[in-house]
Amino acid sequence: KTDQYILAIETSCDETAVAIVKNGRDLLSNVVASQIESHKRFGGVVPEIASRHHIEQITIVLEEALQKAGVTMEEIDAIAVTEGPGLVGALLIGVNAAKAIAYAHQKPLVGVHHIAGHIYANRLEKEFSFPLLSLVVSGGHTELIVMKEHGDFQVIGETRDDAAGEAYDKVAKALDLPYPGGPYIDRLAAEGEATIDFPRAWLEEGSYDFSFSGLKTAVMNTLHNARQKGKTLKKEDIAASFQESVIDVLVTKTYRAAREYEVKQLIVAGGVAANKGLRAGLKEQFAGEAIDVLIPPLSLCTDNAAMIAAAGSVAFEQGHRAGLDLNANPSLSL
Numbered sequence: 001k002t003d004q005y006i007l008a009i010e011t012s013c014d015e016t017a018v019a020i021v022k023n024g025r026d027l028l029s030n031v032v033a034s035q036i037e038s039h040k041r042f043g044g045v046v047p048e049i050a051s052r053h054h055i056e057q058i059t060i061v062l063e064e065a066l067q068k069a070g071v072t073m074e075e076i077d078a079i080a081v082t083e084g085p086g087l088v089g090a091l092l093i094g095v096n097a098a099k100a101i102a103y104a105h106q107k108p109l110v111g112v113h114h115i116a117g118h119i120y121a122n123r124l125e126k127e128f129s130f131p132l133l134s135l136v137v138s139g140g141h142t143e144l145i146v147m148k149e150h151g152d153f154q155v156i157g158e159t160r161d162d163a164a165g166e167a168y169d170k171v172a173k174a175l176d177l178p179y180p181g182g183p184y185i186d187r188l189a190a191e192g193e194a195t196i197d198f199p200r201a202w203l204e205e206g207s208y209d210f211s212f213s214g215l216k217t218a219v220m221n222t223l224h225n226a227r228q229k230g231k232t233l234k235k236e237d238i239a240a241s242f243q244e245s246v247i248d249v250l251v252t253k254t255y256r257a258a259r260e261y262e263v264k265q266l267i268v269a270g271g272v273a274a275n276k277g278l279r280a281g282l283k284e285q286f287a288g289e290a291i292d293v294l295i296p297p298l299s300l301c302t303d304n305a306a307m308i309a310a311a312g313s314v315a316f317e318q319g320h321r322a323g324l325d326l327n328a329n330p331s332l333s334l
């Protein structure tokens with residue numbers, strides 16, 4: 001038998017996801033049950049509700065993923081699962097499901113870091129060329145990571161406060177937009193003009209770290225001041241100004257890092273990679289460079305299990321194995 005089949009489970013936040021990937025790059029099935037509707041009315045993910053939904057959904061999603069892939073459990077070489085970071089109760093459902101399957105079918109188990117998954121989502125589209133730089137922008141993360149080879153992650157910059165997606169969601173909430181607000185701001189921004197000069201947190205000279213909480217506060221203050229003066233600001237313009245500030249910092253720091261580390265490839269990952277402004281900004285900034293810019297399709301940007309299978313495939317090949325004592329680790333580091 002020469003082909004490798006990985007079954008992966010992802011339950012770190014509010015999507016119950018199972019996928020099957022052949023030989024690390026060939027996506028056979030990718031089933032995602034989203035819970036967004038259940039969390040919307042609370043304006044954010046409620047951990048207890050997330051766990052309950054995962055329990056209800058996991059076996060259904062698992063069956064569907066196997067059926068869609070046309071693969072039997074016997075053919076699966078290993079079970080990969082997100083072990084962290086994420087919501088502990090949510091992670092536990094996936095980890096326990098993975099352990100149960102691994103035990104019942106006597107399959108090896110591989111623990112995967114959620115961010116490694118986001119990065120490896122790109123490999124389902126195109127083979128990696130090292131060294132590469134990855135910009136990970138999601139609801140929980142904003143990181144610049146250099147990879148010199150498979151499985152080797154060097155975090156060169158990260159957020160000191162809010163993640164980019166978190167800032168999007170908080171600003172969206174202040175604008176009375178539904179949760180999660182990122183896509184709504186993205187849409188409004190396209191219709192508005194960046195007329196307000198919001199701050200950009202560059203931090204110390206040469207730093208690749210990020211900070212978005214000051215920007216978020218500046219937006220809140222602008223809204224508050226306008227309200228007090230009885231002025232109405234166009235939501236579109238606020239969205240456009242906020243988005244321009246976020247993208248300016250993300251694109252500039254990413255470009256500087258790509259040059260300094262002389263990378264061959266830039267890969268963008270995480271839910272905010274779906275942002276149209278960010279995609280356009282990166283394409284424009286890297287246009288004249290011999291650096292291959294990869295941004296996965298929207299369905300692979302947000303949480304899914306295909307990315308966990310892609311990362312798990314390499315980890316499995318490199319000999320990584322987890323025991324049946326594998327535990328969820330909500331603050332796992334890369």
Ligand code: KG4
Pocket residue numbers: 013137138139140141164165166168169180181182183186270271272273274275276301302303
């Ligand atoms: O990677 P992801 O699905 O979950 C985490 O691991 O966090 O990312 C979700 C985040 C949310 O904050 C959401 O608002 C943001 O990604 N997002 C966007 C867009 N689409 C999703 N942010 C800005 N523009 C978008 N188009």
Ligand code: ZN
Pocket residue numbers: 114118138139270271302303
């Ligand atoms: Zn994620």
